[in-house]
Amino acid sequence: MEPLLGVEACARAAVEAGARLAVGYPGTPATPALEYLLAHAPQEMRVEWAVNEKVAVEIAAGHSWAGQRSFVAMKMSGLNVASDALLSIATSGTRGGLVIYVGDDPGMHYGMVEQDSRLWARLAKLPIVEAGTPQEGLDLTRAAFQVSEQAEIPILVRGTSTTANTLAGVALGEPERLRRPSQVPFDLDRYTKAGAARCLRQHADTLRRLERAGELLATWNREETGNCDLGIVASASAWGYVAEGLDLLPHRPHLLRIAVMNPLPDAAILRVLQRSTRVLVVEEMEPYVEERVRALASTLPRPPRILGKHDGLLPQVGDLDPDLVAPALHTLAGAAPPAPAQVPARPETRGRWAPRQLSFCPGCPHRSTYTALQQAIARAGFSRDEVVVSGDIGCTILGMNPPHDLCRTEVAMGSSIALAQGFAYAGLDRPVVAAIGDSTFFHAGIPALLNASARRVNLTVLVLDNGCAAMTGYQPAPGNFRGEPGSVANALSIEELARAARVRRVRKTLPYFTRRLTRILADALVSPGVNVVIAEAPCVARLPHRTVIPYRVRPERCAGLPECSPSCIEAVGCPAMDLDEATNRVAIDAVRCLGCGLCAAACPEKAIRRDLKARRRVG
Numbered sequence: 001m002e003p004l005l006g007v008e009a010c011a012r013a014a015v016e017a018g019a020r021l022a023v024g025y026p027g028t029p030a031t032p033a034l035e036y037l038l039a040h041a042p043q044e045m046r047v048e049w050a051v052n053e054k055v056a057v058e059i060a061a062g063h064s065w066a067g068q069r070s071f072v073a074m075k076m077s078g079l080n081v082a083s084d085a086l087l088s089i090a091t092s093g094t095r096g097g098l099v100i101y102v103g104d105d106p107g108m109h110y111g112m113v114e115q116d117s118r119l120w121a122r123l124a125k126l127p128i129v130e131a132g133t134p135q136e137g138l139d140l141t142r143a144a145f146q147v148s149e150q151a152e153i154p155i156l157v158r159g160t161s162t163t164a165n166t167l168a169g170v171a172l173g174e175p176e177r178l179r180r181p182s183q184v185p186f187d188l189d190r191y192t193k194a195g196a197a198r199c200l201r202q203h204a205d206t207l208r209r210l211e212r213a214g215e216l217l218a219t220w221n222r223e224e225t226g227n228c229d230l231g232i233v234a235s236a237s238a239w240g241y242v243a244e245g246l247d248l249l250p251h252r253p254h255l256l257r258i259a260v261m262n263p264l265p266d267a268a269i270l271r272v273l274q275r276s277t278r279v280l281v282v283e284e285m286e287p288y289v290e291e292r293v294r295a296l297a298s299t300l301p302r303p304p305r306i307l308g309k310h311d312g313l314l315p316q317v318g319d320l321d322p323d324l325v326a327p328a329l330h331t332l333a334g335a336a337p338p339a340p341a342q343v344p345a346r347p348e349t350r351g352r353w354a355p356r357q358l359s360f361c362p363g364c365p366h367r368s369t370y371t372a373l374q375q376a377i378a379r380a381g382f383s384r385d386e387v388v389v390s391g392d393i394g395c396t397i398l399g400m401n402p403p404h405d406l407c408r409t410e411v412a413m414g415s416s417i418a419l420a421q422g423f424a425y426a427g428l429d430r431p432v433v434a435a436i437g438d439s440t441f442f443h444a445g446i447p448a449l450l451n452a453s454a455r456r457v458n459l460t461v462l463v464l465d466n467g468c469a470a471m472t473g474y475q476p477a478p479g480n481f482r483g484e485p486g487s488v489a490n491a492l493s494i495e496e497l498a499r500a501a502r503v504r505r506v507r508k509t510l511p512y513f514t515r516r517l518t519r520i521l522a523d524a525l526v527s528p529g530v531n532v533v534i535a536e537a538p539c540v541a542r543l544p545h546r547t548v549i550p551y552r553v554r555p556e557r558c559a560g561l562p563e564c565s566p567s568c569i570e571a572v573g574c575p576a577m578d579l580d581e582a583t584n585r586v587a588i589d590a591v592r593c594l595g596c597g598l599c600a601a602a603c604p605e606k607a608i609r610r611d612l613k614a615r616r617r618v619g
């Protein structure tokens with residue numbers, strides 16, 4: 001037995017199934033799938049991050065069509081990005097097994113949109129399965145490779161935050177050693193979409209494949225006949241909540257635990273409905289199963305009463321927990337119905353930490369960049385409110401918080417540039433800035449940049465290039481692809497890409513040179529057309545071993561907080577700075593300070609100096 005997270009167990013299945021490729025884009029809660037494979041995959045398996053999820057799915061589909069097994073991992077919003085290719089790939093099917101792990105996030109533990117990937121599977125007519133335990137995740141995902149080949153259809157494996165983060169001992173299996181020749185058949189009817197007749201045939205083929213996959217996977221659903229007229233239908237990922245509450249019921253209900261969410265097991269659902277007068281449906285997010293249960297119930301001469309989300313017994317928003325499911329079980333058993341379920345309130349954070357704003361790490365280059373942008377706005381003769389800054393996904397969005405208060409939007413990967421174009425088109429007579437990280441730029445920012453450049457929109461694209469997707473765990477971006485076993489990197493230059501997009505003014509500098517960056521940005525704000533400013537410095541959390549000389553405040557020179565406006569703390573907002581309440585003066589934690597010097601530049605009294613005696617090795 002090996003302790004594995006649920007998401008890792010699903011990734012392990014790719015190794016055991018003999019997949020030769022794993023590819024994905026970072027996004028919690030799916031990130032650990034590829035991280036696990038990067039650390040544990042055998043040499044013959046290629047594991048790498050792609051520029052975005054659509055590209056990842058396309059690479060994997062090509063690999064599958066050549067006859068090899070492929071694994072893809074992404075978060076739920078990544079499936080939106082991949083969907084354009086995926087819906088088309090679905091109608092061509094697979095040759096080598098193609099399994100796509102999708103991390104859903106009921107309850108929004110990681111931010112973004114609370115969306116349910118089962119609905120994508122229904123739209124794409126693809127099988128989607130989910131497991132309730134890490135062991136089941138491994139076994140079911142491994143089986144999915146087999147079924148994907150037998151039914152010739154890609155299969156989605158849905159992990160939720162809870163199942164993905166569940167740690168348990170898992171019995172590992174022996175990896176298959178597949179040695180298959182690679183060959184892509186010349187089959188225009190299957191692999192092209194040219195012509196209505198061809199597309200209609202592919203649509204019909206997809207429906208047949210989906211049905212076949214449903215038959216092959218059906219054994220993963222579990223039925224149990226009870227000894228009363230109550231029934232429970234639950235998804236595998238929500239099953240744990242039901243199992244914990246079954247003792248609340250006086251008798252054993254008829255149970256159906258569904259692991260195959262598309263196609264749903266209609267026959268098994270009907271059996272529960274025919275034996276019951278009341279049926280509770282338990283699942284997270286959309287009433288996806290419940291609606292099918294209600295539809296099937298309506299076909300019966302004496303339909304049972306269906307309980308679940310539609311009557312407000314269980315919430316459609318947020319994740320479930322035993323306290324939400326227990327009242328529903330009471331109601332099923334005929335006890336007095338509790339008040340309708342509410343959106344579960346997040347528990348109050350209690351602990352040892354003082355409340356504080358989300359902020360950049362000490363020494364983060366982005367703090368310097370946004371400080372320079374603030375100063376550039378003033379230098380160009382505007383107030384902060386007059387310049388619209390659109391933000392993007394990742395660390396860069398922290399620029400919406402004090403002390404910067406700059407970014408106004410966060411929509412989707414790469415959206416900042418096109419949003420800024422929209423703002424400019426709306427006729428704003430003030431500068432518009434799109435702030436975007438390097439990974440996000442490569443993911444989805446490039447098409448928007450091409451568009452803005454071709455239209456000669458007046459806007460400034462500020463690329464905060466730290467060489468990685470820091471917020472999801474420092475995975476490399478294409479400007480810095482390396483470190484994956486067997487990978488050959490050809491690092492791309494954002495500067496060259498911007499010039500290739502015919503952006504006339506492209507400037508690049510170290511963000512720690514705030515005066516220079518301020519000058520460049522101020523110039524960009526008032527220059528016509530698209531301006532690209534690249535603030536490039538590696539993420540401080542990933543810097544190799546180095547010597548740091550922290551800063552310290554000389555108390556004799558510090559004027560104290562009431563005298564300074566804005567004070568260094570207000571201007572910089574660095575977590576390494578704190579207020580000495582006894583003296584009202586600022587103190588810097590030498591252990592947390594990484595010596596960027598931004599605070600020293602912000603102090604009008606020149607009270608902040610390097611502390612040579614406190615130098616130390618970090619990294």
Ligand code: SF4
Nearest residue numbers: 558559564568603605
């Ligand atoms: S800006 Fe300088 S003088 Fe003012 S509180 Fe900070 S360290 Fe003290």
